[in-house]
Amino acid sequence: MRRFRIGRLTAFLLCLAGLCVACVADVPAHAAVRDDVNIYCEGVWSSLDPFGTGCTTYVNMNLINQFYEALLYVSDSGELEPRLAESWSPNDDATVYTFRLRKGVKFHNGEEMKAKDVVYSFKRAMSEASLQPYYMMIDKVEAGADDYTVIITLKYAFAPFLSYMGNFMVVSEAYASQNSLLDTECGTGPYRLVDIEMNTECNMTRFDDYWRGPASIKNAKVKVITEGTTAVTAFEAGELDFMFCFNVSAFAPLKESGQYNTQLSPTYHTAFILMNNKVPPLDNKLVRQALSYATDRDTMITVAYEGLASPTYLMANTSTFGVPKDKFYNHYEYNLAKAKELLAQAGYPNGLDLGIMTVISGSYHEKYAQVFQQSLAEIGVTIALQGSESAVADADAHNYVLCTMGGGFTTDFAFAVKDYYVPINMLNYSNDKITELAEKAAGEKDKDTRLKLYEEIVDIVFDECPDIPIFNKQIPWVWAKDLNAVPHMNSGRGYYIYEMSWKQ
Missing domain, CATH: 3.90.76.10 (Dipeptide-binding Protein; Domain 1)
Structure with a gap:
């Protein structure tokens, strides 16, 4: 009898153990937190040198930021x-x-x-x-x-x-004086280079002796995909975890899906039209003002950047120190009647032919240039658009009449003033009063006084109209739902992998 009771107990325990094993088998094990991340890059790299060409393009800079x-x-x-x-x-x-x-x-x-x-x-x-x-x-x-x-x-x-x-x-x-920095690095940053193929991908791993402590994510791969639609497909397939939505038309569907983290980040990057201020008839302030009134910023933003930008009337945005917020808008808003009136005052009641407008090839610049061309046609001004791979060099040499351009400015209006409104600049423009005010502002310690000096400069710029600022880009970022990330406002400092981590 006793033997029988022991047998029943053993059978019960064995059965219970079997149920427990079955229960454990039915519950998936907690997935390990990933120690890698895959990041998108929209263009090939030319250099990792933080002093040469490495610091002139955003794709280079966003890599360099991880190392230096x-x-x-x-x-x-x-x-x-x-x-x-x-x-x-x-x-x-x-x-x-x-x-x-x-x-x-x-x-x-x-x-x-x-x-x-x-x-x-x-x-x-x-x-x-x-x-x-x-x-x-x-x-x-x-x-x-x-x-x-x-x-x-x-x-x-x-x-x-x-x-x-x-x-x-x-x-x-010790390293840089003996080695090329074009495709190697030796910085103090949170990541160190493992290997790089300049046309396809870059692999990096965390630097465990980093002074702020090791990064949360151990390994990072940055992948070059130059075609925007292909990049979106790769992201949706899980091959990319974090991306700047280079194909801006894909941003809204990705955001509306609710499957990803998204953020539309303002930037200091400004798209604008250069006017060669020493070339007739653009040496006439009234003509420049007329062209500014014929600039349909809202349509340009819609056509060129899917509406993901904010209009600007200065080489800055409203968060830039030195920009008088109350004067930022309501200057040269789209008004074809006013544009025609100014052309007539300048001596061109029947319009004029401005020749060729140089356009940065293969970009949103082409799209807003076409909108500009159509608007000018309505006031009797004709221009022919000509794509250029050397628009920046042509602008530096003043080898243009009108030219599309884009630039990343800083948190201080002094940068734009020095670069575009005092000699020598792409605009081929000079104004002694602006130069004098810029020098005073540069040496002024008191912030309120500096703001007043910048306000005087802004008043002159609005009156002289040496250029046509169009919009500040907003960067559409998309990343995996379980990834923590922090997109930044500075286009050249768009992200730091050190700030990324996978949710537990």
Whole structure:
């Protein structure tokens, strides 16, 4: 009897164990958090060099940002945040800045970052013409009394100087002086390069000795897909986790699906039309004003950028320091009757032929140029559109009449003023009063006084109308539902993989 009871108990326990195994088998195991991420890039890379061509295109810059850092970082709101420099201080007249470097920051080759590396990096950057707008005020950069002090002396007081410092990446002198940086790197950033095929993909892995601590995601792959529709297909298939929606028409369907995270980020990037101010009849202010009134920004935004942009009337947006918000709009709004009236006052009551308009090939610039051409035809002005692969070079040489253009500006209006409204500039334009006001604003410490000086400049620009700003791009970002990511406002600093993580 006792043996029988033990047998029944054993059978019961075996049965219970079988049920438990079955239950466990029916419940899927908790999926491990991914340690990789796949990111989209819309164009091929030309260089990883943070001082040369690497810093002139967004596709290059967005890679470089993962490997390199600057002394400080400029946030989306224009605030200055310490990075490789833990602090800085100016002298009394703000012409000498002393930077204290962080101790213990390592390059990817294991060496500690020191003042000599910063001095080397600045000197190398200051030999590159592409960075000239950022270093034009710098006289010299030298090491201080120890390995963690750098002193930068300016040629003249320049109020927005610190806001420009986020554009100077720091490299290892020992590495960079002996190796090409075109397809290699040695920075202090959170990721280090594993390998790169400049036309197809870049693989990187986290730098575990990063001074802010290792990144959440271990490995990152950036994939080049130059055709926008193909990129969207790859994203929907799960082959990409994070992407700038280069095919802007796909953004709305992806957003409306509810399957992804989406964000439409404002930018400092401005699309605009250059007018050669020294070429007749564009040397006549009334003609320039007429063309501005014939600019249908709303239709241009709809046709060229699927409505994903905001109109602008300056080389800036409303968040830029120095832009008078109350004067930003209501200038040269679309008005063909006003345009005709101004043309008649200029001596062209029957219209005129402006010849050729140079258009950046293969981009949204072609689309808004066509809208512009049609509007001008309604006021009797004819232009022929001509695509160009060298529009920037032609504009720099003033080899154009009208030309489409786009540019990324900064958080301070000083950048646009220096680059476009004082000699020498693409517009072939000069105004002594603007030059005088720009110099005063650059040396002015008081913010309220600077704002008043910029307001005077804006009034002159609106009256003189040397260019036709059209819109500020908004970047449509899409990423996987279970990925944390932070798109940024600066087009050249669009994202940081260090800020990404997979949800638990």
